[in-house]
Amino acid sequence: QQQVKQSPQSLxxxxxxxxxxxxxxxxxxxxxxxxxxxxxxxxxxxxIAIRPDVSEKKEGRFTISFNKSAKQFSLHIMDSQPGDxxxxxxxxxxxxxxxxxxGKGTMLLVSP
Amino acid sequence: DxxxxxxxxxxxxxxxxxxSIKCExxxxxxxxxxxxxxxxxxxxxxxxxxxKELIINETVPNRFSPKSPDKAHLNxxxxxxxxxxxxxxxxxxxxxVAGASTxxxxxxxxTRLTVL
Numbered sequence: 001q002q003q004v005k006q007s008p009q010s011l012x013x014x015x016x017x018x019x020x021x022x023x024x025x026x027x028x029x030x031x032x033x034x035x036x037x038x039x040x041x042x043x044x045x046x047x048i049a050i051r052p053d054v055s056e057k058k059e060g061r062f063t064i065s066f067n068k069s070a071k072q073f074s075l076h077i078m079d080s081q082p083g084d085x086x087x088x089x090x091x092x093x094x095x096x097x098x099x100x101x102x103g104k105g106t107m108l109l110v111s112p
Numbered sequence: 113d114x115x116x117x118x119x120x121x122x123x124x125x126x127x128x129x130x131x132s133i134k135c136e137x138x139x140x141x142x143x144x145x146x147x148x149x150x151x152x153x154x155x156x157x158x159x160x161x162x163x164k165e166l167i168i169n170e171t172v173p174n175r176f177s178p179k180s181p182d183k184a185h186l187n188x189x190x191x192x193x194x195x196x197x198x199x200x201x202x203x204x205x206x207x208x209v210a211g212a213s214t215x216x217x218x219x220x221x222x223t224r225l226t227v228l
């Protein structure tokens with residue numbers, strides 16, 4: 001049973017475009033939703049995270065939108081750059097329980 | 113100064129062999145993890161240790177045995193390696209703050225295991 005569903009599997013945008021990656025979750029006990037970025041040959045690294053008490057969070061060019069009633073959240077990358085080309089994972093967890101449940105990842109390619 | 117380090121970075125071995133992967137974190141974290149990333153890049157938790165005690169053991173064959181000699185180290189020993197064990201294994205750590213988990217996990221660079 002996949003508790004966090006992520007789409008699309010891959011995404012190609014031109015430089016300056018706004019890629020959007022979507023995730024949906026099933027467990028209403030989840031209360032922490034991070035996004036991790038992974039470059040080839042590296043481990044995932046936390047990019048940005050949100051808790052369900054807010055509907056949006058921005059950090060630089062990265063924005064998470066959160067819809068609690070729909071149990072969905074998404075990552076938007078403004079003014080995307082070739083250096084943003086990476087695999088992006090959404091995840092969810094219950095505070096205090098450590099375990100992150102990851103989506104299957106989205107491979108993003110930003111063309112010059 | 114690497115926060116979470118793993119050795120080796122690459123491991124190529126024959127089926128049936130026993131191998132170990134080492135992980136160390138210098139962040140002072142209480143919790144450490146092992147993840148498996150398959151060829152489709154799917155990340156799946158294998159084990160979680162808190163203060164040297166096993167707290168999560170997902171459905172993993174008992175050929176995999178984690179060992180935590182102290183809070184800063186979590187090693188993964190794999191017996192009787194099989195072709196399907198080929199994957200990238202990531203170690204991670206996080207800090208649990210009582211009543212308010214930070215939840216941020218810091219990942220190591222990964223160990224690419226290839227079983228021939």
